[in-house]
Amino acid sequence: MQPEQLPNFQEIYETYKNKVFNTVLGYLQNTEDAEETTQDVFVEIHRSMRSFERKSSLNTWIYRIAVNKSLDFIKSKKRKKRFAFLSSLFDDSGAIMHDRPDFHHPGVQLEQKENAALLFKAVDQLPENQKTAFILSKVEGLSYAEISEVMQLSISSVESLLFRAKQNLQKQLSDHFKNERKF
Amino acid sequence: MDMNNEKRVDEVMKSLDQIRRAEADPFLYTRILNRIDTAGREYAPSKLIWLAAASFLLLVLLNFTLVKKTMSGSGKEETGISEIASGYNLVNENTINYN
Numbered sequence: 001m002q003p004e005q006l007p008n009f010q011e012i013y014e015t016y017k018n019k020v021f022n023t024v025l026g027y028l029q030n031t032e033d034a035e036e037t038t039q040d041v042f043v044e045i046h047r048s049m050r051s052f053e054r055k056s057s058l059n060t061w062i063y064r065i066a067v068n069k070s071l072d073f074i075k076s077k078k079r080k081k082r083f084a085f086l087s088s089l090f091d092d093s094g095a096i097m098h099d100r101p102d103f104h105h106p107g108v109q110l111e112q113k114e115n116a117a118l119l120f121k122a123v124d125q126l127p128e129n130q131k132t133a134f135i136l137s138k139v140e141g142l143s144y145a146e147i148s149e150v151m152q153l154s155i156s157s158v159e160s161l162l163f164r165a166k167q168n169l170q171k172q173l174s175d176h177f178k179n180e181r182k183f
Numbered sequence: 184m185d186m187n188n189e190k191r192v193d194e195v196m197k198s199l200d201q202i203r204r205a206e207a208d209p210f211l212y213t214r215i216l217n218r219i220d221t222a223g224r225e226y227a228p229s230k231l232i233w234l235a236a237a238s239f240l241l242l243v244l245l246n247f248t249l250v251k252k253t254m255s256g257s258g259k260e261e262t263g264i265s266e267i268a269s270g271y272n273l274v275n276e277n278t279i280n281y282n
Binding site for chain 2: 039043173174
């Protein structure tokens with residue numbers, strides 16, 4: 001039996017553009033960065049389409065690229081920040097890194113805006129794997145089975161990652177509210 | 184964790200329950216095609232680029248050496264001329280020598 005032909009690039013883009021953008025936005029929490037990384041994802045898809053071996057579904061493959069590109073972006077941004085910090089030590093202006101502004105996801109309901117911003121701030125502090133599982137589950141709405149395919153882990157590992165992510169988030173938020181009351 | 188704190192944490196944890204998927208910019212596709220087009224262009228092989236850079240550097244170095252030699256050479260020439268002039272008593276003592 002002949003393997004089913006891949007859809008052309010434009011069809012892939014139309015089907016996955018929002019899935020990719022939403023996943024990347026969940027990670028990077030900045031619209032411009034997410035747009036830049038979404039471009040990187042589709043350039044990579046275009047480059048690797050012919051060599052795609054169908055060991056996983058197209059959906060899983062694209063999510064994997066989106067996750068990896070987001071992680072790459074975060075790593076390169078951290079490197080730049082470290083360099084900026086070092087150069088600021090020799091700078092008279094004393095302008096070091098500013099606190100990241102609150103991120104407001106465009107798909108969050110208006111009445112949940114402030115709470116969601118707080119949650120996204122806490123998500124940003126999670127370890128890489130927990131963050132990936134949480135974003136794919138809560139922001140992108142993937143099932144445990146789908147997340148396990150994207151992350152190449154067993155379903156029970158995904159469950160455990162999500163459980164630990166929730167525990168960490170609850171602890172962070174609880175500490176935040178305790179400190180808030182002190183002032 | 185007290186009750187009030189617990190309630191607030193729960194509220195925040197549930198804040199993404201009704202989240203809708205964010206939509207990509209409508210002009211993103213054009214930008215992606217542009218990037219693909221740029222990435223697909225053939226660039227000169229890196230060996231050639233290094234060779235060109237080395238040649239340019241060599242050219243600059245040669246120019247610098249030549250200019251340096253010319254400058255130091257012109258100074259010597261002048262000293263030589265004034266030595267001859269004074270040797271043959273050709274220097275006019277009524278004129279002010281600015282050298």
